[in-house]
Amino acid sequence: MENYQYTAVERFLRYVQIDTQSDPQSKANPSTEKQKDLSRLLVQELHEMGVTDAELDEWGYVYATLPANTDKANVPTICFCSHVDTSPDVTGAGVKPLIHKNWDGTDIELPERRAAGEPAQVIRVADHPDLKNQVGNDIITASGTTLLGADNKAGVAEIMDAAHYLLTHPDVKHGRIRLLFTPDEEVGRGTEKVDIQKLGADFGYTIDGEALGTLEDETFSADAVTITIQGVSTHPGFAKGKLENALKIAADLLASLPKDALSPETTEDKEGFVHPTRLEGNQDQAVVEFIIRDFTEAGLHEKETYLHNQLNDVLMAYPGSSAKFMVKQQYRNMKDVLDQHPAVVENALEAIRRVGLSAERRSIRGGTDGSRLSFMGLPCPNIFAGEHAFHSRQEWVSVQDMQAAVDVIVHVAQVWEERA
DSSP states (O other): OTTOOOOHHHHHHHHTTSOOBOOTTOOSSSSOTTHHHHHHHHHHHHHHHTOTTOEEOTTSOEEEEEOOOSSOSOOOOEEEEEEOOBOTTSOOTTOOOEEETTOOSSOEEEOHHHHTTSOOEEEOGGGOGGGGGGTTSOEEEOOSSSOOOHHHHHHHHHHHHHHHHHHHOTTSOOOOEEEEEESOGGGTOTTTTOOHHHHOOSEEEEEEEOSTTEEEEEEOEEEEEEEEEEOBOOOGGGOTTTOBOHHHHHHHHHHHSOSSSSSGGGOOTTOOEEEEEEEEEOSSEEEEEEEEEESSHHHHHHHHHHHHHHHHHHHTTOTTOEEEEEEEEEEOOTHHHHTTOHHHHHHHHHHHHHTTOOOEEEEESSOOHHHHHHHTTOOOOEEEOOOBSTTSTTOEEEHHHHHHHHHHHHHHHHHHHHHO
8 A cells, every 4th residue: 555645543533532432321322422423424424435325323323335346246245343432431522632753662641631730641661561562653642631532433543544545446456345333332232233134244344453463353251240239228226236238238249259360450361350340329229230251151150150159148147138130141252153254364364464464363351343243143353453551541552553454454355355
């Protein structure tokens, strides 16, 4: 892609300034209407590129098509997918992106908090080992009080730029390509209303990964557990020997969890965890929500059994109280599906190599829309977008990694056409 004037960064800087934070407590679809603000802009930009069928549906999904330009009739339809929402963990309102050009390898101070007289937010190289590969590159960060939104607006911008490239370079042969931009990935509902038949793709790729050159073909399997504790409520002035405070029961349950194992902050690699995410209630009733993660279903069930046993042990000290233990499946390890379709991974690895990168297969300690899409009939591994330190004020991405991701998307389309 020599002499190509990339548009990914220009688009990215525009997209991150649109607040698209999703809301895990909302029952609406999408969970926040403001996500559609970016989705409407994407449809507008696609129309300006000449993509006539780009549309935003009532659920907040953007669908669009790049028609095939090859004479081959048997090229599979490929989908490229990214999500428009940002994490509920850190505010995404008022993002002020900064470009640290020709970065010199030193810690990056984000200025806004210091300007307000607060301790500075600093991206320390010692805490971000992938930064060591970025010396001389242009690093994009937020200003210190918000997340950046590279997860996953970097992927959105890269797909949009790749579409722009393919539409302006008809000599690059490819089959039919479908684009899909989803809401609510960050709250586990990114594919809830996807119309797979309407999408009409054979294989897909989410562009939502981290380090340059990586492809993720394995994710956690995931369940959610909701524990509803029913205590014994009475007036606190007359409570001796009667009151069983549901909040204290919940606190005892949380305190019973190990401090040195089984949590996100104490596990790595293929280790799973039990992670409390929300506590709400009063002395009468309390609700504790957990996410359970493991790379195997057997591991999930083992951790759920452990948590249930801990709950039962705690309740023994509260004979008048009870609890409901509800498990909800969230997603499953995409590798179970992808192993049945090796070409979808191999073609992506070939595309990464053609860009001149060392292709690396990885497992991800998380999930993507691709996890669910794979089990919905669209085998869908995850290609790097260059995003790092997601869900934090220290989030960053490099200009050069974003442009490499654009190159990879284009080459993926070419490889499928060549090998058809």
